[in-house]
Amino acid sequence: MAEQDWKQQKRPFAAVATVPLFWTLIFFLIPMGFVWFYSFGRNVGLTEIDIVGTLDNYKRATEWLYLGIFLKSLAVAALVTLICLIVGFPVAMAITFASEKWRPWLLLGIMLPFWTNLLIRTYALMIVMGQQGYANSGLGALWNGASWLKTLVGLQPLSTWEPLPLLYNNFAVVVGLVYVHLPFMVLPLYSALDRLDKSLIEASLDLGAGHLKTLFKVVVPLAAPGIIAGVMITLIPALGAYLTPDLMGGTDSQMIANVIERQFKRANDWPFGAALSFLLIYVMFALIAMQGLRKKTGEVR
């Protein structure tokens, strides 16, 4: 009833919707439109761009040099998503099955990083992972301890501890991206698992299935919408990640967003930057379209 009333009251609905629609139009769609036009343009002079309708920028964007970085970004994002899924699923399960008393606190723990600026979080992680960071000094202490134990029983001591190169490489980028994106994965997984009727799990156990079989035959298939949502919501921002590879990566670990940034700033080649940006957007559209298509075929079944 209430819903129908609301649907019939078109005028108040329009009044409420107009402001955010205009906001989106003025501050998102129109600027994006400009960038889209730029992608078919050409630099003339330092600040002037001619929209000449050329496809040269796209041609250049698909050259191996850029396509390689593109594919690598996709691979890094996919790896990050996979790690987030593998780590996040047990975490989401643990929160779902935690007692009523603990659940809000565990959820808070997952969301707490959102309350901290991304830059600060990244620098904090860098402090942990640096040459002299906690990770290395902790491992060093363990190493020296083991070495001392060996001398105690009359063996040769271990060689001196060399700090591990934890920062400024691809490894650091993956760790950093997993750290940043894990909550994006856990929350949709949690919401899917929370909605799952727990008696389905009990029914599976009751019919003789062990915990592992129950997980793969009942829990995972029924949590599939949450898994897909979690994958999309992790993969897409990870693909466009800029800050983490910029701060934590080495010279060989730049991702597509870093290349785009360079075109707009140092290279001052806006048309080419725009083409690269839109190539990224097209890929994301394709990913979302694939999910939509999957959903549709699922419904038909």
Place this chain on the structure above:
Amino acid sequence: MTEPIIQIRNVTKRFGKVAAVDNVSLDIMAGEFFVLLGPSGCGKTTLLRMIAGFEVPTEGQILIDGQDMSRVPPNKRPVNMVFQSYAVFPHMSVADNVAYGLKIAGVGRGEREDRVREALDLVKLGGFEDRMPDQMSGGQRQRVALARSLVMRPKVLLLDEPLSALDAKLRAQMQFELADLQDEVGITFVTVTHDQDEALSMASRIAVINKGEVAQLATPSDLYEYPANRFVADFVGSVNIFEGKLIIDEPDKAAVDCPGLGKVYLNHGVTGPHGADVWVALRPEKMYLHVQGKGKAVEAAAKDAPEGHNFARGQIKGMSYLGDITLFEIKLDSGAMIRVSRPNLSRHDQEDFTWDDKVSMHWRADSPVVLLG
């Protein structure tokens, strides 16, 4: 007598400090239709879940077919459960749902298909193999859950409030079907319910559970006609309870003086100390109602009781016409209220009585039950 299929020995289950099940001992025989009956929160579902293995007893032991189940997980127990929500897997077809347990048990394809078909025929769902659960009604989903459990040929089938989600007509039909089904497959059924009609109509024996303890264990008719205490008398069926003092207690007769109801005479002895405080329970349908001084009205007294016993007068204060019977709320001369029901044997029966009519009632000497607790 055969060995009980389920032996519950001094089982206690505490959640924190609260004992949901408190030192319960029960034997359930093979082939029984056993019902655990009680109000919500009495611990009956906890008891059922302990048999299934989803809860572990804090103290005590559960034996199934002579085997101690203390360390046996749910997936290794020879029992299957039909859940209150049915818990039919929504992502599997009806046939896949029913075949689930067989697949896990490693039953070959040929045998599996035969048994699935057999189980679906048993619950009258033949031809529904390829349906998805969301295309089925609640009653049909419940049949799927039943078939999915029965196909495993468990020693005991556990049913958690199996009929609570069905509408009244379907519930009545399923009561008969479940009883027939149990007869047909010969599997022991243990059912949990809060609905006394359901329990009375289906059970071979009923354990009434109150606050985690067994209040009475009896056949349906014994439970109704010979309740052991006030809780059972009140929970099973409708009843009038009056406080009184035991004034005569001999092997072949007894009498209780109830300030609310008058003198109650029984044609059998009661084991209780003379002068003890007792309660008399009298079912509404076990009284004969007469209109006082209205035309041919008679004021009949009980023939099998001494003068002045098993007889009361009052005034009708409320009536509800229920079709088959009419229920009267009567204010006795003592000021106490009593409920009397009267079958409408002819179409115009209910017209003989109306509000504020003076009435009298009497009952047979074997109708009241004296309760000590």
